[in-house]
Amino acid sequence: MESDIKLIDDDGKRLDGRKADELREIKIEAGVLHRAEGSCYLEWGGNKVVAAVYGPREAIPRHTQNPLKAVIKAKYNMAAFSVDDRKRPGPDRRSREISKVISEALDKVILTENFPRASIDVNIEVLEAEAGTRCAGLTAAGVALADAGIPMKDIPVACAAGKIGSKNNDGKKTGGHVVVDLGKEEDNFGDADLPIAISPRTGEILLLQMDGHLTLEEFDKALELAIKGCHIVSKLQKEALVKKYQADVEVD
């Protein structure tokens, strides 16, 4: 779909007033649910996400067990009322794919070999969606896992970068700006989206997807911006956890 909306102006200011390397506003709260072993509520721009962790517990059905390590079962689900046109409840192909890539990303940082035959269930519920839900979901999942006390090598974190505002010349796109953390219109009418998740301590990349069109130079720049974004969000994750557990200590 093409649009006449100008996603970025000549001064490099984006539709919502952000600079190219500026993230949307992010709020993270750890330990928001009573029943779950670990949980997190996260707002990222217009996204509102809750994540909850159960386990390690015996993996059922039995055939899903791995005798050598725990299986990570992440479930990404969107509420019917989270988008403009009501989404039919229940998993679809898109949410299954997102669940899979998030499970795989989390598997890498969790010490799964400590819990053979167990499952660690990470449930991600998108209450409101506005571009970048998989990054928001994975980031919330990282905090929920830490809140649940699951042993991990690192707290995984995600952020996206992309390309917007190229001009259309007879079907060919030219120019364009590489920016971090695409907003709603940028996601819909932009040229490329590159969500990644990293282990911030080592810089290892846990999740990477891309759609759209980037040159090699643009990819390098986008990756750099996304990694920078990840580090900023990582700090917020840790602050949220400190805030929760610091408060607990003070009460005692």
Next chain:
Amino acid sequence: MALTSSIKRDYLYNLAKNGKRVDGRKFDEFRDIKIETGLISKAEGSARVKIGNTQVIAGIKMDIGDPYPDSPDKGVMITAAELIPLASPDFESGPPRENAIELARVVDRGIRESEVIGLDKLCMESGEKIWLVFIDIHIIDFDGNLFDAASLAALAALFNTAVPIERLRPTLEKLQEKFPSVKGYLEEHPKDYQLPMNEPPISCTSVKFNDVVVLDPSLDEEEIAEARLTVATDKNGDIRAMQKGLDGSFTVEEIKKIINVSLDNGREIRIKLDKSTGK
């Protein structure tokens, strides 16, 4: 269903014998209720209800649709509940099971049979175009008494709902060329307006175990419950819906007592609901 240890069962039985409950409440006392509305801006209306540690989010979406042949002048409401695995270690993902379906149907009945939504005002062109109202209920944290939490969340979300004229204006404008009444409707309603609502019934659930009856069961109490009764009462003090559950039984006296307790608590909850929706 989770197994309950005999120790926990005996503990709750003994407490009850002395007129006490595990969280210090009286038998006819609700947990703290918090209602928050308008938290999901993508939804036409939304509400978060907390009853103690139980937490439920309800969202309303509306769309233009075709009426049922037997009610050509009425809007249509559809209620769905999801017991998502986020809320409890015992909930599994996938299509709704028995429990989620019973929950959605009890909530739906309470709203539909009492005509809480002015469905007769949601017709744009008789027999052709009406409003669909989707009530989606998400259980976020499960600590007992989903019936009351889900009903209350659905009601608060409905009172928070604005009919999305602006969002669907392109579709409506296209429709008015074909259907003259849609044109009149659009002239009458040039922008978003509050969903037409009537007085709602308030639902209160009690359970019975070991011959005591307690209101607003927590999860522990629900797990050892032998019988459950939900009573929805209206502003005039009349009964509008009931549902008995589980394999135990009640005596007639118990039922009458539960109705009275439900009336008293319903009155207080109604005040909270009105306050949350700015009435």
